[in-house]
Amino acid sequence: MTDTLAPALSAVPSIGVEQRRVLRTAIPGPRSEALQARKRAAVSAGVSTGLPVYIEKAAGGVLVDVDGNQLIDFGAGIAVTSVGNSAPQVVEAVQRQVADFTHTCFMVTPYEEYVQVCEELAELTPGTHEKRSALFNSGAEAVENAIKVARHATGRDAVVAFDHAYHGRTNLTMALTAKNMPYKDGFGPFAGEVYRAPMAYPYRWAGGADACADEAFAAFTAMVHAQVGEERTAAVILEPIQGEGGFVVPAPGFVAKVADWCREHGIVFIADEIQTGFCRTGDWFASDHEGVVPDLVTTAKGIAGGLPLAAVTGRAELMDSVHAGGLGGTYGGNPVACAAALGSIATMKEHDLAGRARAIEGLFRPRLEALADKHEQIGDIRGRGAMLAIELVTDRASKTPDAKLTAAINAACHREGLVTLTCGTFGNVFRFLPPLVADEALLTEGLDILEAAFAAHA
Ligand SMILES: *Cc1c(COP(=O)(O)O)cnc(C)c1O
Numbered sequence: 001m002t003d004t005l006a007p008a009l010s011a012v013p014s015i016g017v018e019q020r021r022v023l024r025t026a027i028p029g030p031r032s033e034a035l036q037a038r039k040r041a042a043v044s045a046g047v048s049t050g051l052p053v054y055i056e057k058a059a060g061g062v063l064v065d066v067d068g069n070q071l072i073d074f075g076a077g078i079a080v081t082s083v084g085n086s087a088p089q090v091v092e093a094v095q096r097q098v099a100d101f102t103h104t105c106f107m108v109t110p111y112e113e114y115v116q117v118c119e120e121l122a123e124l125t126p127g128t129h130e131k132r133s134a135l136f137n138s139g140a141e142a143v144e145n146a147i148k149v150a151r152h153a154t155g156r157d158a159v160v161a162f163d164h165a166y167h168g169r170t171n172l173t174m175a176l177t178a179k180n181m182p183y184k185d186g187f188g189p190f191a192g193e194v195y196r197a198p199m200a201y202p203y204r205w206a207g208g209a210d211a212c213a214d215e216a217f218a219a220f221t222a223m224v225h226a227q228v229g230e231e232r233t234a235a236v237i238l239e240p241i242q243g244e245g246g247f248v249v250p251a252p253g254f255v256a257k258v259a260d261w262c263r264e265h266g267i268v269f270i271a272d273e274i275q276t277g278f279c280r281t282g283d284w285f286a287s288d289h290e291g292v293v294p295d296l297v298t299t300a301k302g303i304a305g306g307l308p309l310a311a312v313t314g315r316a317e318l319m320d321s322v323h324a325g326g327l328g329g330t331y332g333g334n335p336v337a338c339a340a341a342l343g344s345i346a347t348m349k350e351h352d353l354a355g356r357a358r359a360i361e362g363l364f365r366p367r368l369e370a371l372a373d374k375h376e377q378i379g380d381i382r383g384r385g386a387m388l389a390i391e392l393v394t395d396r397a398s399k400t401p402d403a404k405l406t407a408a409i410n411a412a413c414h415r416e417g418l419v420t421l422t423c424g425t426f427g428n429v430f431r432f433l434p435p436l437v438a439d440e441a442l443l444t445e446g447l448d449i450l451e452a453a454f455a456a457h458a
Contacts, residue, residue, distance in 0.1 A: 009356060009359050009360070009363065009438075009439055009440040009443070010439060010440070012060070012084065012347075012351050012356075012437035012439075016057065016059050016086070017057060017058065017059035017060065017062050017064055017070070018062070018070070019059075019060050019061060019062055019438075019439055019441075019442050020062070020070065020441075020442065020445075021062075021070055021071065021072050021417050021418075021442075021445055022068070022069060022070035022417075023069050023070075023416075023417050024067060024068045024069050025067045025068070025069060026415075027051075027053060027069060027071075027414060027415050027416070027417055028051075028052050028053045028054075028065075028067075029053070029065065029066070029067025029068075029069060030067065031054070031065075031066040031067045032052060032053045032054045032065055032066055032067060033052075035052075035054045035066065036049070036052045036054075039052075050421065051414045051419055053065040053066075053067075053069065053071065054066045058073070058081075058085035058086060059084060059085050059086050060084040060085065060435060060437055060438060060439075060442075061073045061084065061434055061435045061437065061438030061439070061442050061443070062085075062442070063085070063419060069417060070417070071417045071418065071419050072417060072418050072419065072442055072445060072446045072449070073085075073419050073434065073435060073438070074413075074418060074419055074420050074421070074432050074433065074434050074446055075419050075420065075421045075433050075434075076302075076433050076434060076435045077306065078275070078301065078421065078433065079243070079275045079280055079301045079302055079387070079433045080301045080302060080305075080306055081302075081305060081306050081435050082278055082279060082280060082302040082305075082344075082348070082353060082386075082435060082436045082437075083302075083305045083344045083347040083348060083353065083435070083436065083437060084305075084435045084436075084437040084438070085306065085435070086306075087305050087343065087344065087347050087437070088347075089343035089344070089346050089347045089350075090304075090305035090306070090307075090340050090343040090344050090347070091343075092343060093339040093340060093342055093343035094307070094336055094339055094340050094343070096339065097113070097335055097336050097338075097339035098336050100335075101335060102334075102335065102336060103331070103334060103335065104335070105330055105331075106135070106328070106332065106333050107325075107328045111335050111338075113335050113338035113339055113342065114135060114333040114335070114338050116338070116342055117133070117135060117309075117311070117333065117338045117341050117342060118132070118133035118135070118311075118313075120341075120342070120345050121133045121299070121311055121313040122313065124284045124285075124345070125284070125285060125297045125299075125313045126271075126284075126285055126287045126288055126292065126293045126294065126297070127293035127294075129293070129315060129316070130315070130316040130317075131313055131314060131315065131316060131319070132313070132314070132316045132319035132320055133311050133312065133313040133314075133319070134311065134312050134319065134327045134328070134332070134333075135309060135310065135311050135332050135333030135338070136300075136309075136310040136311065136312070136329060136332040136333075137308050137309070137310060137329065137331050137332055137334075137337075138168070138300060138308060138310055139167075139168055139272075139274040139298065139300035139301060139310050140167070140168025140169055140170045140173040141168075141170070141310055141329070141332075142274065142298040142299065142300055142310035142311060142312050143167045143168050143172075143173050143176065143237070143270075143272060143274075143298050144168075144170060144172050144173060145312050145327060146235070146237070146270045146272075146296045146298050146312045146314075147159055147172060147234070147235060147237070147270075148322075148326075148327070149268075149296060149312060149314070149318055149319060149321070149322060149327070150234045150235035150268035150270065150295075150296065150318070151234045151235070152321055152322050152326065153268065153317075153318045153321040153322075154234045154235075154266065154267070154268060156231070156232055156233060156234035156267075157193045157232060157234060158193045158194075158195060158228045158229070158232050158233045158234060159176065159193060159194050159195070159233075159234055159235050159236075159237065160194075160195045160196070160197055160220075160223075160224055160228065160233060160235070160236045160237070161176040161177075161178070161194060161195070161196055161197075161236075161237050161238075162178070162196065162197050162198070162199040162220075162238055162239075162242075163178055163196060163197070163198050163199040163201070163245075163425075164178050164179070164199050164201065164242050164245030164246055164248055164425050165177060165178045165196075165199070165237070165238075165239060165242065165245060166178070166179070166183075166239070166242070166243050166244035166245050167237065167239075167272055169183060171190060171191050172190075172191040172194075174187060174188075174190055174191075175190035175191040175192075175194040176194055176237060177244075178196065178245060178425065179244070179245065179425050195223065195224070195227060195228050197219065197220040197223045197224070198216050198219045198220065198223075199216065199242065199245075199248060199250065200212045200213050200215075200216035200217070200250045200251040200254035201216075201246075201248045201250075201251075202249070202251045203248075203379065203380040203382070203391060203399070204399065205251070209251065212251035212254070213250075213251035213252060213253045213254040213257065216250075216251065216254055217254060217257045217258065217261075220258065221261060224236075230265040230267065231265070231266075233265070233267045234267070234268060235267060235268040235269070235270050235296075236258060236262050236267055236268075236269055236270065237270040237272055238250075238255065238258060238269075238270070238271060238272065239271075239272045239273075239274075239275065239276065240255055240271055240273065240276055240285075240286035240287050240289075240290055240292070241275075241276050241281060241286050241383065241384060241387060243274070243275035243276070243423070244275075244423050245423070245424065245425055246389065246391065246423055246424030246425055246426075246429040247382060247383050247387065247388070247389035247423065247424075247429060247431050248382070249382050249383060249384065255287070255290040255292050256290055256291060256292050259292045259293075259294065262295075263295075268295045268296060268318060269292075269294050269295045269296075270294060270295065270296045270297070270298065271285070271286075271287045271292070271294035271296070271297050271298070272298045273285050273286060273287065273297050273298060273299055274298055274299060274300040274301050274310070275301055275387070276387060277297075277299045277301070277302055277303070278299065278301075278302035278303055278344075278345075278348060279302070279348050279353040279354040279356075279357050279385075279436055280302055280357060280385060280386055280387050280433070280436070281357065281383075281384040281385040281386075281387050282354055282355075282357040282358040282361060282384055282385030282386070283354050283385070284354060285297065286384065286387075289384065294314070295314055295315050295318060296312055296313070296314035296315070296318065296319075297312070297313045297314060298310070298311070298312055299311045299313065302344075303341050303344065303345075304337050304338075304340040304341040304344050305340050305341075305343060305344035305347070306340070307334075307336060307337040307340035307341070308334075308337055309333070309334070309337040309338065309340070309341050347437075348436075351437065353436040353437070354385075356386075356436045356437070357385035357386040357387075357436050358385055360385065360386040360434060360436065360438075360443065361383075361384065361385050361386065361388060363440060363443055363444070363447075364386075364388050364432060364443075364447065365381070365388070367447045367451070368381045368388065368390055369381060371390075371450070371451060371454055372390070374454070374455075375454050375458040376395055376396055377392050377393060377394065377395070377402055377405055377458050378390050378391075378392060378393075379391050379392065379393035379396055379399055383431075383432075386432070386433065386434055386436055387431075387432075387433060388431070388432045389423070389429050389430060389431040389432065390429070390430045391424065391428060391429050392405050392406045392409075392428045392429070392430065393428065401424070401426035401427070401428035402428050403426060403427035403428045405428075405457065405458065406422050406427060406428045406429070406430060407422070407427070408457045409430070409450075409453045409454060409457050409458070410422050410430070412452075412453035412456060412457055413449055413450060413453050416449045416452070416453070417449075418446050418449040418450065420432075420450070421433065430450075434446070
């Protein structure tokens with residue numbers, strides 16, 4: 001194994017599973033197919049599976065299925081297992097905590113781990129101001145609570161979100177999410193007082209990428225002024241790089257303009273860093289790249305190495321404006337999830353996972369650019385760190401989204417034991433979210449599979 005980027009992408013210790021691909025059966029194999037039949041009889045059809053191989057074990061960047069196949073993981077469970085599956089420090093912290101106690105409810109009798117996670121969040125999130133946090137179970141719940149805090153602190157109702165936004169699947173977060181299928185269709189009516197502004201999406205901006213930041217900002221402020229009223233707007237919520245909506249990197253300067261404008265008008269600027277946070281984009285948070293200090297930051301996904309945990313972190317005066325008992329929940333900040341977060345954050349610090357995310361971009365970008373040289377259907381390459389994507393089109397002149405080709409290449413990768421994910425409002429974006437601990441040989445093999453799938457289908 002030659003590690004040309006060594007030591008940046010050499011192996012991080014992971015337990016139990018050799019970091020290589022092994023195919024023993026067709027994908028999915030017979031035992032997975034049998035389980036999928038049981039799934040159809042027992043699990044709601046509304047809960048679908050992108051790649052129905054049933055996992056029995058996983059570590060680092062490899063998933064082992066019930067047929068003994070070892071798959072390369074380019075999804076990290078949707079940007080969750082950034083520290084790798086069953087990261088040693090997460091396993092150790094969870095085992096210790098689960099043996100000590102599993103639950104008291106922080107609102108009844110508290111414990112140190114919750115406070116420690118909030119201390120870490122204060123240190124790691126953008127800005128050096130006084131901060132407070134509150135912990136929850138899921139990203140959607142964090143977003144809901146960020147809106148609650150913003151409304152309570154400002155005494156205003158309206159919330160502005162953007163085209164292509166994804167903020168979750170609860171009633172309020174469905175309202176904030178832009179895409180109808182599959183997230184919203186038939187699930188309304190949705191929460192009120194939610195307004196939508198254009199996103200500065202450089203690749204598809206009618207006026208061209210150079211004009212995108214200024215024109216999108218002008219459209220945003222004009223919409224709020226005309227349709228909402230600045231003084232009625234509690235919050236603007238934005239993903240500093242959009243996730244499910246297509247890994248849209250806002251045109252340079254757009255995020256900062258929006259944040260500054262919010263401050264001028266007493267509007268709470270919420271950065272939804274649920275997918276971008278915790279080293280994914282090559283820094284602790286994507287807002288760091290933009291030089292933006294949000295008033296509130298929502299986190300989840302990568303925070304706890306796979307255990308369910310989410311947080312709202314923000315300016316002390318906003319977070320402390322809520323009356324006692326106004327925020328919380330039975331399980332929010334569960335001690336086992338908090339222990340996992342502390343193990344996960346320690347792993348990120350010790351192994352410089354932000355640096356590894358940048359090294360992953362260094363490995364992927366030239367390969368994706370070479371692929372785009374060969375295939376006209378790759379219209380755009382974008383993203384940052386280990387949050388990268390390619391947008392597929394029928395041809396570069398028309399930019400017509402090619403969801404069919406995207407699905408075909410995705411299926412081809414799956415058959416070869418590479419776990420890939422797609423996304424995007426038009427279903428035509430391939431996204432890459434490998435665990436940040438994956439070693440170079442494994443990542444290279446995954447890219448070879450992607451290249452072969454393009455050669456066969458594009
Ligand atoms: C995944 C995601 C959410 C929702 O998180 P859940 O834990 O699935 O509720 C919200 N915002 C962003 C940006 C996300 O990527």
